Amino acid sequence: MRAKLVAGNWKMNGSLASNQALLKAVLPPLAALGRARYAVCAPFPHLVTVAQLVRGTNVALGAQDLCQFDDGAYTGGVSAAMLADCGCRYVIVGHSERRSVFGETDDLVAQKFAVAIKHRLAPILCVGETLAERESGATEAVVARQLDAVIRRCGAAALGQGVLAYEPVWAIGTGKAATPQQAQAVHAFIRGRIATADHRLADELLILYGGSVKASNAAQLFAMADVDGGLIGGASLVADEFVAICRAAQGAQETVRA
Numbered sequence: 001m002r003a004k005l006v007a008g009n010w011k012m013n014g015s016l017a018s019n020q021a022l023l024k025a026v027l028p029p030l031a032a033l034g035r036a037r038y039a040v041c042a043p044f045p046h047l048v049t050v051a052q053l054v055r056g057t058n059v060a061l062g063a064q065d066l067c068q069f070d071d072g073a074y075t076g077g078v079s080a081a082m083l084a085d086c087g088c089r090y091v092i093v094g095h096s097e098r099r100s101v102f103g104e105t106d107d108l109v110a111q112k113f114a115v116a117i118k119h120r121l122a123p124i125l126c127v128g129e130t131l132a133e134r135e136s137g138a139t140e141a142v143v144a145r146q147l148d149a150v151i152r153r154c155g156a157a158a159l160g161q162g163v164l165a166y167e168p169v170w171a172i173g174t175g176k177a178a179t180p181q182q183a184q185a186v187h188a189f190i191r192g193r194i195a196t197a198d199h200r201l202a203d204e205l206l207i208l209y210g211g212s213v214k215a216s217n218a219a220q221l222f223a224m225a226d227v228d229g230g231l232i233g234g235a236s237l238v239a240d241e242f243v244a245i246c247r248a249a250q251g252a253q254e255t256v257r258a
């Protein structure tokens, strides 16, 4: 059975002090929750501090991006080894903001995925279509293209070392989440596509949903058969919201077990 995962993506928000305060508000209620898993993806300069705060808790540390190269003369780059050294377990790759604002291509995302797993980080690979792509009926083709770039470079089995996140671009930061049915349809498509390469891998792979998840819609989204939790942006910056979303994941987990 897949354990639900909820990962907060703090993006480029907060200060050392405010993010510490956020974490201090979130850690005790999450400690009381059960088998679902939790993570926060912090800005680079905050990683070491956050690592100290989450050590020994049920919240793992993630980063939001990494450099595709191992090491060397790449000014401004942050390597997978550095992230692992800071205590990261996860790293987001291919977030739509990286793709659209920073021009990351499918192939660059695949390179980042490859270097992450080489250093035993679990990449959270984001895929998802724009509104125009959805409206033109291209959702599955876009998601398949983004996924296939990683499979081509790393092999399908490599997906098992990470986590997928379906994040429709039109739902990110807009307040307009996909309906549970829309999310389920794309998650099932992704799982089915991976199953053609490896059934067992497809069964075990976590596929998170991301895009305007809030306390008010999390339970319905997480109740879907192929939605294994969430990647949470804005709502992960509000302690009560994030805790409520994590509770919804825990509730969905218990329903699956019953």
Ligand code: PEP
Binding pocket: 009, 167, 171, 172, 173, 174, 175, 210, 211, 212, 213, 231, 232, 233, 234, 235
């Ligand atoms: C995200 O950026 O990954 C995200 C899902 O953002 P939001 O929850 O704010 O839509």
